[in-house]
Amino acid sequence: MSRLLLGVTLERICKAILLLCLIHFLILMILYFNVYAQHLDFFSRLGTKNSTRPHPYYNFSRPNGTAPSYTAPAGSTGELLPPSTGPESNQSISEKPLPPCPEDPPALVGPMLIEFKSAINLERVKKENPDVREGGKYIPSDCKAKQRVAIIIPFRYREHHLNYWLHYLHPILRRQRANYGIYIIIQNGDDTFNKGKLMNIGFLEALKEEPYDCFIFSDIDLVPMDDRNLYRCYNQPRHYITAMDKFGFRLPYVNYFGGVTGLSKAQFLKINGFSNEFWGWGGEDDDFYSRVTLTGMKVARPHIQIGKYRMIKHARDKHNEDNPQRFVKIRNTKMTMLKDGLNSLQYQVINKVKYPLYTNITVDVGKSPPMSAQG
Numbered sequence: 001m002s003r004l005l006l007g008v009t010l011e012r013i014c015k016a017i018l019l020l021c022l023i024h025f026l027i028l029m030i031l032y033f034n035v036y037a038q039h040l041d042f043f044s045r046l047g048t049k050n051s052t053r054p055h056p057y058y059n060f061s062r063p064n065g066t067a068p069s070y071t072a073p074a075g076s077t078g079e080l081l082p083p084s085t086g087p088e089s090n091q092s093i094s095e096k097p098l099p100p101c102p103e104d105p106p107a108l109v110g111p112m113l114i115e116f117k118s119a120i121n122l123e124r125v126k127k128e129n130p131d132v133r134e135g136g137k138y139i140p141s142d143c144k145a146k147q148r149v150a151i152i153i154p155f156r157y158r159e160h161h162l163n164y165w166l167h168y169l170h171p172i173l174r175r176q177r178a179n180y181g182i183y184i185i186i187q188n189g190d191d192t193f194n195k196g197k198l199m200n201i202g203f204l205e206a207l208k209e210e211p212y213d214c215f216i217f218s219d220i221d222l223v224p225m226d227d228r229n230l231y232r233c234y235n236q237p238r239h240y241i242t243a244m245d246k247f248g249f250r251l252p253y254v255n256y257f258g259g260v261t262g263l264s265k266a267q268f269l270k271i272n273g274f275s276n277e278f279w280g281w282g283g284e285d286d287d288f289y290s291r292v293t294l295t296g297m298k299v300a301r302p303h304i305q306i307g308k309y310r311m312i313k314h315a316r317d318k319h320n321e322d323n324p325q326r327f328v329k330i331r332n333t334k335m336t337m338l339k340d341g342l343n344s345l346q347y348q349v350i351n352k353v354k355y356p357l358y359t360n361i362t363v364d365v366g367k368s369p370p371m372s373a374q375g
């Protein structure tokens with residue numbers, strides 16, 4: 001009797017379990033098809049957007065797959081500069097006037113996968129960016145960009161990093177519908193590195209070529225991870241980096257103003273550019289920050305989701321040792337900035353070559369004074 005009861009109970013339990021399994025399976029199927037349908041929808045949408053080929057590094061895990069329409073939180077980004085009123089560059093001659101480029105370029109893809117493992121072939125980069133002109137210049141063909149942007153990159157001994165930078169940044173800048181030129185400023189010889197001077201030289205040399213409105217000073221080893229981080233100038237000096245992988249997606253300190261910074265021509269002139277007197281590693285960016293704040297300006301950064309950067313890992317370059325005088329110098333910025341900068345810059349251009357993807361300007365910046373004369 002009790003055995004029979006047990007048997008019946010067992011049977012019921014088994015049936016209940018089976019039923020549960022079936023229900024579970026059905027729910028899974030429904031969920032699966034939902035997600036699958038969304039993906040189908042997503043891919044077909046990508047396919048119909050034939051004017052803008054999706055970037056190979058598109059982050060497919062982004063929800064919805066629609067073009068991002070990011071609106072900056074108040075206060076974090078600042079307003080764009082007013083449109084430039086400078087003379088027309090004759091590179092952009094066209095019969096009918098173009099509409100202004102949109103503030104929120106529609107071709108942006110948002111977060112991107114950035115890696116530094118694959119070998120980069122510059123000829124292929126050129127082929128993938130056929131509309132980039134000699135000297136690394138680009139002008140959108142379908143709209144008129146509001147600003148002309150010069151990107152100034154100082155370096156020495158880092159050809160390998162340059163390839164990655166060009167590979168990633170040309171497509172990003174084109175999607176941003178920027179009117180831009182790339183200037184690589186290379187310090188000639190093996191004497192102590194002077195990054196501030198190279199920045200100042202880049203500013204002046206770029207202006208000799210085009211009436212640029214906006215100057216972005218970038219290290220060669222920093223690549224943005226989101227193309228909504230617009231390489232443009234704003235009504236305040238801008239720090240494009242809000243989080244860097246090297247520092248666990250933070251900044252080393254709040255007032256850090258190195259890596260990738262952008263100032264309008266007027267803002268850069270107002271602070272007399274960079275100091276020319278920081279030889280070796282460190283300090284020139286803190287001095288630069290002091291110049292900005294001492295003239296009553298404020299640095300703005302993008303939202304943390306958008307201001308993420310990857311840095312190419314590397315060992316410290318030779319002849320770029322820590323500058324022991326940098327702390328003393330930074331304290332004196334207020335006294336020195338009016339006579340040390342663009343207005344006291346001395347240099348010689350050794351060679352200027354226009355390559356398909358960038359302009360190479362090799363310069364002689366002179367030698368660092370002996371230690372005793374510094375500071």
Ligand SMILES: *[C@@H]1O[C@H](CO)[C@@H](O)[C@H](O)[C@H]1NC(C)=O
Nearest residue numbers: 047048049050051052053142
């Ligand atoms: C998209 O492709 C279709 C057919 O291939 C073409 O007719 C149309 O002009 C294209 N649109 C754009 C914006 O290129």
Ligand SMILES: *[C@@H]1O[C@H](CO)[C@@H](O)[C@H](O)[C@H]1NC(C)=O
Nearest residue numbers: 059061062063111112113225
């Ligand atoms: C891709 O996008 C998703 C969702 O926005 C994000 O969580 C993820 O970190 C992104 N991946 C990369 C490698 O950027």
Ligand SMILES: *[C@@H]1O[C@H](CO)[C@@H](O)[C@H](O)[C@H]1NC(C)=O
Nearest residue numbers: 038062063064065066068069
């Ligand atoms: C996805 O798109 C729908 C409709 O366009 C929108 O309501 C929803 O908020 C979006 N979800 C995300 C995570 O963006």
Ligand SMILES: *[C@@H]1O[C@H](CO)[C@@H](O)[C@H](O)[C@H]1NC(C)=O
Nearest residue numbers: 087088089090091092093209
């Ligand atoms: C720009 O225009 C001027 C005057 O029309 C002309 O002399 C010059 O050759 C042009 N430069 C280029 C690069 O087309």
Ligand SMILES: *[C@@H]1O[C@H](CO)[C@@H](O)[C@H](O)[C@H]1NC(C)=O
Nearest residue numbers: 159162186351353360361362
């Ligand atoms: C830049 O030009 C100099 C001088 O012509 C050359 O030695 C150097 O290899 C070039 N560097 C790059 C990165 O193009």
